[in-house]
Structure formats: structure tokens, C-alpha cells
Amino acid sequence: xxxxxxxxSLLEPINQFLQCATPDKWIIEAKKPENLKTVxxxxxxxxxxxxxxxxxxxxxxxxxxxxxxxxxxWFKPYEDFAYRQAGSLxxxxxxxNISKSIIAKxxxxxxxxxxxxxxxxxxxxxxxxxxxxxxxxxxxxxxENITAGRYAKGLISNMRTYEPGALVDxxxxxxxxxxxxxxxxxxxxxxxDDDIARFYVSLLRSEARHYKDYLELAExxxxxxxxxxxxxxxxxxxxxxxxxxxxxxxxxxxxx
Numbered sequence: 001x002x003x004x005x006x007x008x009s010l011l012e013p014i015n016q017f018l019q020c021a022t023p024d025k026w027i028i029e030a031k032k033p034e035n036l037k038t039v040x041x042x043x044x045x046x047x048x049x050x051x052x053x054x055x056x057x058x059x060x061x062x063x064x065x066x067x068x069x070x071x072x073x074w075f076k077p078y079e080d081f082a083y084r085q086a087g088s089l090x091x092x093x094x095x096x097n098i099s100k101s102i103i104a105k106x107x108x109x110x111x112x113x114x115x116x117x118x119x120x121x122x123x124x125x126x127x128x129x130x131x132x133x134x135x136x137x138x139x140x141x142x143x144e145n146i147t148a149g150r151y152a153k154g155l156i157s158n159m160r161t162y163e164p165g166a167l168v169d170x171x172x173x174x175x176x177x178x179x180x181x182x183x184x185x186x187x188x189x190x191x192x193d194d195d196i197a198r199f200y201v202s203l204l205r206s207e208a209r210h211y212k213d214y215l216e217l218a219e220x221x222x223x224x225x226x227x228x229x230x231x232x233x234x235x236x237x238x239x240x241x242x243x244x245x246x247x248x249x250x251x252x253x254x255x256x
Contacts, residue, residue, distance in 0.1 A: 031191035051125035149249035171218035187250035
């Protein structure tokens with residue numbers, strides 16, 4: 001499967017945005033059959049955490065209290081499954097769409113745009129969670145909670161602590177996480193079984209759009225050039241990807 005030729009125009013801006021490519025040593029480790037469970041379970045949790053991060057953003061910055069409660073209810077079946085091991089593939093079926101309307105704060109100039117982009121992202125991430133779980137069930141891979149890697153924490157720990165700087169930084173970090181995910185799906189797909197390869201290729205468009213949405217929101221909310229902050233987080237992200245890491249995960253560094 002030559003996805004790099006078919007998706008070159010989509011991957012080009014991603015590769016330019018990231019300050020480094022995924023090292024071959026990570027790909028060699030990730031494609032080992034004995035690491036498939038770790039790759040899939042960590043990917044599953046990455047989808048949930050991506051959705052949660054978007055949900056927290058709109059709860060904190062963009063919606064009225066009644067809508068904040070609706071967002072929590074939307075995530076409850078997924079969080080029950082992931083953290084309390086309650087529910088199943090069947091109970092999660094069709095739960096990725098939200099039925100209640102999300103009402104924007106009246107006093108925020110960017111609320112509706114933030115909601116529109118993040119609600120779409122959440123729907124897609126929760127649907128992807130379900131799809132990864134399907135792949136795991138097909139292979140008889142049981143779900144078990146695993147510890148988070150250092151990647152997201154390493155980025156978040158460098159955020160500014162005042163607004164709107166903190167929100168802008170959160171959005172830039174979101175862009176890097178989505179861009180790296182897109183890059184790694186493209187790198188991994190040729191080495192995986194056909195069903196996983198097709199799934200990873202199907203994710204490229206949404207991940208690439210998510211990265212753009214995060215960046216556009218960051219620029220809009222900052223109201224000024226954000227290239228300095230993007231470069232700053234790009235260096236941190238590249239260091240996390242290129243430095244030795246003894247905890248193999250989907251976004252981990254060079255395997256020790």
C-alpha cells in the first residue's frame with residue numbers, strides 16, 4: 001500500500017509543521033506482533049483523551065452551564081468503559097453523536113467557532129474509539145487500562161498559566177498531537193494487517209483537518225502572530241519524539 005503517493009498533498013503540510021519525522025527505531029518496535037496490543041490499547045485511549053481535551057476546552061471557554069452538563073453525559077459511557085470497565089462494544093454503539101444542542105456563551109466572540117470545530121472533532125474521536133475497539137474484539141485482544149506515556153504531559157507542562165495564553169497554548173498543543181498522530185498512522189499503515197492499514201489510512205483526513213482546526217482557532221483567539229509559540233512547542237515535541245524513552249506507546253520517543 002503506497003499511501004505516501006496517494007496522500008502526499010495531505011501529508012506534506014503535516015511533515016512541514018512537525019520539526020522531525022518519526023524515527024525508524026520507533027516504527028521497527030511498533031510493527032512487532034508482540035506490540036500490537038500496546039499500539040491498539042494506547043491508540044484507543046488516545047482517541048478518548050483527544051475527545052476529552054476538546055470537551056474540556058468547550059466546557060471551560062465556550063458553553064453555558066446546561067450544555068457543560070450535556071457534554072459530561074455524552075462522555076460517560078466511554079469513561080465508564082475505559083476507567084471502570086463497565087459496558088461493552090454493544091453498549092457504545094451509536095453513542096458518538098450528541099442529541100442535545102450545545103448553547104454558546106453569549107459574551108465570547110469565539111465561542112461558536114470553538115464549539116463547531118470541537119464538537120465535530122469529538123464525534124470523530126469517539127467514533128474512532130469504537131472502531132479501534134472493534135479491531136481489538138476481532139483479534140481477541142482484551143481491553144485493560146494502561147498508564148499514560150510522557151508525551152502529552154511533556155507538552156502540557158510548558159503551557160502558559162494566564163489567559164488567553166493558556167488557551168492558545170492548549171490549541172497549539174492539540175495541533176501537534178493531531179499532526180503527529182496523522183504522521184504515525186501514515187508511517188505505520190504499510191506494516192500492519194490489511195484491516196488496520198485501511199483503518200489508519202481512513203484516519204488521515206480527519207487527523208489532518210483536526211490539526212488545521214486547532215491552529216486556526218489558536219490564531220483567531222490570539223489575535224496576533226503565533227509562529228513563535230508554534231516553533232517553541234515544535235522544539236519540545238521533537239525532543240520528546242527523538243529522545244530515548246523506556247515506555248513504548250503510540251506517541252513515545254526512541255525505544256530504549
